[in-house]
Amino acid sequence: MKICYYNWVDYRDNRGGGVTVYQRNLINNIDSKYNEIYYISSGVYYSLKVKDPFFTRKKNIFRIYNSETIAPAHSSYGSVSQLEGDKTCKVFLDIIAACKGFDIIHFNNIEGIPVSVFQAIKKAYPQTKIILSIHNYYPFCSQVNLWHDESVNCKDYRDGRSCIICVRPYQSESFIKKDLFLYQFLKDLKVREGSFLFCKIYQYCFKVNDLRHKILPIINKIIHSKNIIKDKKSVSLINTEPKIEYFKNRREFFVSTINEYVDTVICVSKRVKEICIKFGIYRDKCKVLYIGTEQYKFFEKQSFPIRKKSEDVFTICYLGYMRRDKGFEFLLYALKHIDDSISKKIKLVVAAKRVDHLLDDLMRTSRKFHSLKYYDGYNHDSLNVILENVDLGIIPPLWEDNLPQVAIEIHSRKIPLLTSNTGGASELHNSNNNFVFKSGDIWDFKDKLEDLVKNGIDYEDYFSNILSPISMKIHIQELFQVYRSNN
DSSP: OEEEEEOSSOTTSSOSHHHHHHHHHHHHHSOTTTOEEEEEEEEEEOOSSOOSOEEEEETTEEEEESOSSOSSGGGGTTOGGGTOOHHHHHHHHHHHHHTTOOSEEEESOOTTSOTTHHHHHHHHOTTSEEEEEESSOTTTOTTSSSEETTTEEOSOOGGGTGGGGTSOOOSBHHHHHHHHHHHHHHHHTTOOTTSHHHHHHHHHHHHHHHHHHHHHHHHHHHHHHTTSSSSOOOOOBTTSSOOHHHHHHHHHHHHHHHHHHOSEEEESSHHHHHHHHHTTOOGGGEEEOOOOOTTHHHHHHOOOOOOOOTTSOEEEEEEEEOOTTTTHHHHHHHHTTSOHHHHTTEEEEEEEEOOHHHHHHHHHHGGGSSEEEEESOOOTTTHHHHHTTOOEEEEOOSSOOSSOHHHHHHHTTTOOEEEESSSSGGGGGTTOGGGEEOTTOHHHHHHHHHHHHHHOOOHHHHHTTOOOOOOHHHHHHHHHHHHHOOO
């Protein structure tokens, strides 16, 4: 079977979060004896010499340069290029032709490519099956996360009116393309990302680029005001005058295109399926398929935990980002309200890239607790050390987090999870009422956590009804059943 995968970044890249990790695991575990695997990425590669889109190839890995749709999504917020882009679609078809067609094209994202590519593929290659996995809500939300104005879960976009004040423009398309060119240029030169040299070159060029794009509009304005040059194009910012109709039509266009041209929509949790159907994706196109994980091996090896006595110290852990949508700020606020008699028994473990003012708040809050162990981020190699002796993982998202990778990582080590009722994380313990709190409700969180600390965790109750982590082997078998199905 000839299978082509798409995501906006290369699966070997450090960008793209959990989707990139999943895509990498998928490709590394598919049996290459019986399958030809190809990969396309787009939206982050730009040339200073050539303007029109083109592709490059290294073995079976393709890059589309100069895509009309910039990735990730916020870089082209409010742009019609997310809907249509004939030149980019043509290049995508050229790649298919160069490979003499595919049996399956599986999109793990649509960022970086016009959604009209689905129509272009089906018209040129009607026998090719198109699969779309919903790892975020980009088809329904330009911001991606249904997270309005970086503050609240967006339950009603008010026919596009809410979208106007959701994401603020921050740079021109020209600026962003140059920025992406520089980033990739340094990576292609093997300058290690995050190294001193990479950071210094990148910071210097960023400042020059930023200064240039701030000065140009001023110069143009002066020139125009003096009528020295007429019809000179000023630098236009993305989303300067967004139209309500655009955002309304955008969602409708994405949904109708997916319904007409995509064969199967893979939803990574039951909650994702509910949201897809709510926004108009046909029910019979949607299939729930929990993603596989390399972390499964720990679930196999790990023994079930022993019930603690009420006087024992109780360790809770937060993994991920210090972001509001992930629930970190909510967690900090909620921890302040834990009774002192309970908090002195709780050890805090936090592994998240530092945000200075939030880290300061965490340090202050931790004074009422037994202790705090803080890690400035984490990787898979450090997870076992971080999660050693942890009794409870905290997953408190405020947005409809599809199925957080961090939840799977903790769950795979047979550590119970206390989750918000938003998103798909609670499905890992089948929404066990003792381990679910109302999203954003500090008092419900407080009650649930204090009860678990005082009375201990009933492991038999918890683990008797969990969703076991899925190995990559089983996941690939289930995925190939979708590939071979007749729908």
